[in-house]
Amino acid sequence: MGQSNRVVVTCADRAHVAATVAVQLRAAISDLQADHDRVVQLCLTGGRIANEVYRQLAGDQEDQSGVVDWRRVEFWWGDERYVATESPDRNAGQSLALLAASIPLDAARVHPMPSRGMGYADLQQAALHYASDLGDTVFDICLLGMGEDGHVASLFPDHPSFDPQAATHVIGVTDSPKPPPDRLSLTLPVLNASSQVWLIVAGDDKAASAARAISGDVTLPAGAVEGRDRTVWFIDADAARDLAQ
Numbered sequence: 228m229g230q231s232n233r234v235v236v237t238c239a240d241r242a243h244v245a246a247t248v249a250v251q252l253r254a255a256i257s258d259l260q261a262d263h264d265r266v267v268q269l270c271l272t273g274g275r276i277a278n279e280v281y282r283q284l285a286g287d288q289e290d291q292s293g294v295v296d297w298r299r300v301e302f303w304w305g306d307e308r309y310v311a312t313e314s315p316d317r318n319a320g321q322s323l324a325l326l327a328a329s330i331p332l333d334a335a336r337v338h339p340m341p342s343r344g345m346g347y348a349d350l351q352q353a354a355l356h357y358a359s360d361l362g363d364t365v366f367d368i369c370l371l372g373m374g375e376d377g378h379v380a381s382l383f384p385d386h387p388s389f390d391p392q393a394a395t396h397v398i399g400v401t402d403s404p405k406p407p408p409d410r411l412s413l414t415l416p417v418l419n420a421s422s423q424v425w426l427i428v429a430g431d432d433k434a435a436s437a438a439r440a441i442s443g444d445v446t447l448p449a450g451a452v453e454g455r456d457r458t459v460w461f462i463d464a465d466a467a468r469d470l471a472q
């Protein structure tokens with residue numbers, strides 16, 4: 228990894244983080260779609276703050292931040308809780324319920340991760356299936372939340388899931404420190420192949436990990452994740468408390 232391309236955007240509170248990300252995401256997708264043949268590859272994340280972004284994206288499509296052709300956006304997920312399709316705990320279920328409320332999505336371009344009960348022999352098979360769906364896709368923008376321990380996607384610090392040299396694109400995680408124990412996750416090399424990585428972080432319980440990650444502590448997944456062109460941290464004042472001025 229060369230010189231860090233991290234940018235930190237500090238917002239007053241979590242509502243402003245979500246509003247800022249929604250506006251900037253719509254603008255960034257709209258810019259990419261100026262090329263009319265372009266299908267934008269967007270990787271979504273779970274979590275409370277990301278869900279607030281999706282709510283706002285779906286709710287206000289007529290502001291000045293750009294018109295998006297949502298049918299020319301391909302949706303992926305960075306990780307998933309391996310539970311039944313209909314479980315309210317699924318990241319994809321939560322994101323889609325919010326987005327599909329008013330955004331016209333092309334089902335062929337929506338790629339939720341597999342769920343338990345879909346017929347895969349085990350997590351490994353489910354991971355292989357998603358890897359083959361993903362192929363060589365490179366995300367234009369990859370959204371990530373961060374846990375208070377500094378995890379991103381389902382890559383946890385001091386845990387086998389976090390392997391910066393992972394040879395596969397998708398892994399099954401069977402002993403996640405955060406429930407539920409069974410999960411699917413993209414690996415760090417796939418996340419770091421993204422053109423842009425946007426981290427969306429709010430709350431004072433995130434302050435210590437945010438400060439470590441932004442200062443470049445690569446022992447934390449959140450510190451090791453970087454887009455090829457740009458890494459943007461959208462962070463509220465509480466989570467930014469420990470950042471060097």
Ligand SMILES: O=C(O)[C@H](O)[C@@H](O)[C@H](O)[C@H](O)COP(=O)(O)O
Pocket residue numbers: 272273274275276277306307308318371372373374375379380381405406
């Ligand atoms: O799969 C999960 O359990 C969640 O998606 C999780 O990884 C989340 O992204 C972060 O913990 C940040 O979540 P918050 O924004 O709710 O703090």
